[in-house]
Amino acid sequence: GVHHAGMLPRYRRLVERLAQAGLLKVICGTDTLGVGINVPIRTVVLTALSKYDGTQTRLLSAREFHQIGGRAGRAGFDTMGTVIALAPDHVIENAKAEAKAAARSAADKKVRKLVKRKPPPGMVSWGQPTFDRLVAAPPEPLTSSLRVTHAMVLNVLDRPGDGRAELERLLTDNYETERANEAHRARAEALEHALRDAEVIEDLDEPDEWGRTVRVTIDLQETFALNQPLAPFALAALDLLDPEHPDHALDVVSVVEAVLDDPRPVLAAQRSKAKGEAIAAMKAEGLEYEERMERLEEITHPRPLADVLEPAFEMYRERHPWVSEHPLSPKSVVRDLWERAMDVGDLVRHYELARSEGAVLRYLTDAYKTLDRTIPEDRKGEDLIDLIEWLGELVRQVDSSLLDEWEALRSPPPDGAQPDVPTTVDDRPPPVTANRRAFTVLVRNALFQRVELAATRRWGELEDLDGDDGWDRQRWFDALTPYLDEHGSIAIDGDARSPAMLQIAEHPDRWAVRQVLADPAGDHDWGIEATVDLRASDAEGTAVVTIDRVGPLA
Structure with missing residues (x-):
């Protein structure tokens, strides 16, 4: 089995269930295998005691080592486990050469000079002392990942009682340093101002029946959330659109896509395809090479509504300078999918994205969640509801696990009830015809x-x-x-x-x-x-x- 964070959840889950059933003898994976799953593993083999963390290659921390090594011989499955770390390649080659030289010397009584291989330039090496140190070292202290978001501020302010006091307590009574908490409180204040300016919340002169001093001003669905940093801007930007325009639903999609993280493989493929088509057209027109290259510099991926959203964002940023760390990025992935009447497979084939299917699906999942939860119900026309249902069904038909757990969190079982735990490896999606609206x-x-x-x-x-x-x-x-x-x-x-x-x-x-x-x-x-x-x-x-x-x- 293969298991790593970049895989689609359905594939990772399949590997986990097969291992739990005792059907896999070997699993090749990253340290994500050591988190959050219940898989009986007798032996852990580390191919290296170093890893690339996205910035540099470094030795494993004690916490990382214990996290994955601790999977060996888990309580309840085995009485003991084994952890093996492979030596670096050059050390293994030197050991083989030494053994070979020793055998030859013993045979002909001659002492041979051995030239040992050196580690590759820039390699972070390790050895038995490294292994012993990691075994003996206690895991490093955990560092807080507390982030103040729109969703946090909105949820705390809107709960019964004094929301501001509760937010102050949350950002004071925690494991952060005082300096970090000062920054958190400053950010919370800025986000509250942004929500107020976007007319999502308003202050009350007197506490309401729930004891709240802040009220949500618009009719929001129960699952409403501002999960994207620029979601308040997207909410405000809806007022720039013409509800009577025939493309209004697609324009709402473009506003939401502009505040999502870029799916870089998709955008790169869109640019490449657009440039290829442009070159063919310019050659047909007989344009000279220099002029073709000059025009190519201006070609990028589709950016619908950029001429409307970018000036509006500049004005918004003047009043909310903290959003500068989150650039606006107009793009067309969901819209392109809809306008070309494609499904996910068509999109992957059209842009040759077979190796980036996971990135495509994660982006489409984020787009679906944001459309579903950020756009208020009273701003969703029939066309937009159709589009949202269609998008959700596209994702479910490829990998329903991307949405199943999220839907379960939205609709938890009644108090005391246990959630359904799948007992088979059947990850087939629900029948596509069951969602009549999306199927239509x-x-x-x-x-x-x-x-x-x-x-x-x-x-x-x-x-x-x-x-x-x-x-x-x-x-x-x-x-x-x-x-x-x-x-x-x-x-x-x-x-x-x-x-x-x-x-x-x-x-x-x-x-x-x-x-x-x-x-x-x-x-x-x-x-x-x-x-x-x-x-x-x-x-x-x-x-x-x-x-x-x-x-x-x-």
Whole structure:
């Protein structure tokens, strides 16, 4: 088995359960294997007593050594355990050479001079004294990781009683130094001002019925949270958007994406693809090399609403200087996923991100959580709710464990009840058709993806989309040529994508769907008719669509 922090939770959990069942003889892992799991391990083999901590290579601390070494022979499983540390490679090679030289000398009675290998330049070496010191050394004292966040301030101020006094107690009576607590209290005060300026909280002249002197001013869902450092800015920036604009839901997504941490592999892939497409277009135009290179410097990943959000953020930063340590970063990952009508697998293939699937899913999970918990319910229109449900289902179908534990924390069992503990290694996601709202969006996206490809005459991609058993490019071309002769083009704007353009007839085992094509004259007299296989969709984790007919509507 393999186990490390960069893996998706479903894979790590599978390794843990297989080990608990005694089905794995060896697990290769990092020191994350020593935290928070109950796995019986008899022997721990450390390949090195040094590690790279993200900044430099250094010797293990006593705490790190005891954390992973302590897994050997856990109480309740074994009466004893064994910890082995391998010597550095150059020490092993020297020992082999010495043994070989000694054997030869014993055979021919000649003393041979041995040139020992030296450690590689810059290597942090170790030996038996290092091992003995780590065994004998007590673990270093823990250092506090206390961070004052918007969510902490909001939750403490909104609890019954004097929230300010409780926050003061929390940031005074702890294991931090007084100097650190002074910084924490100053930050808490700054965050409280930010929440007040964003009109999330207000002061009360008299305590309310719960004894609170601060009140949350807007109608927030029970799970509301400001988990991102720039979440108050995102909340305030919603007022910059036009609720009547057809792309309002996507604009809300862009505001939220701008305050999330960058998924660097995705953004790098987007830039690379955009530059590749730009070079091809510029070559077709006959531009000289120097001019092409100059224009390439201006190309980056998609940054929707940057011209609106960045000036607004500068004004916000003047009033809240503490946000300077958290730069705004407009980007389009969720929006790109939606606009291209892709699922996670499509995104990974489109941008060649197979080695970064974990980073992609973690970003999509963060985006889903932030959209779900930061946007107040009264600011969520039907289109945005559809999008949030769709995004959550995309993540669940790839790795439901990314959201299962979070959902369990949101809805804990009743007092005294024990949470369900899985007893098998079955990590299959829930049936995709169980979430009707999200599945309907998946069907809409699947049909509209075909509309977009047809509108741009990408017949080959339509053939690839439907696979060997679907329509080939010639059949698509023949079916749509009469439409194009009559209407000229297929619209792919927001109105063309609206739910009203998709008609669904539900049956127990299938859906019969009709995607109406938006023509320039607004006749809406052509469409794509298809069947959605519900059982196959549950098996595949996405909408399985079979095209039946393309033509005039009866």
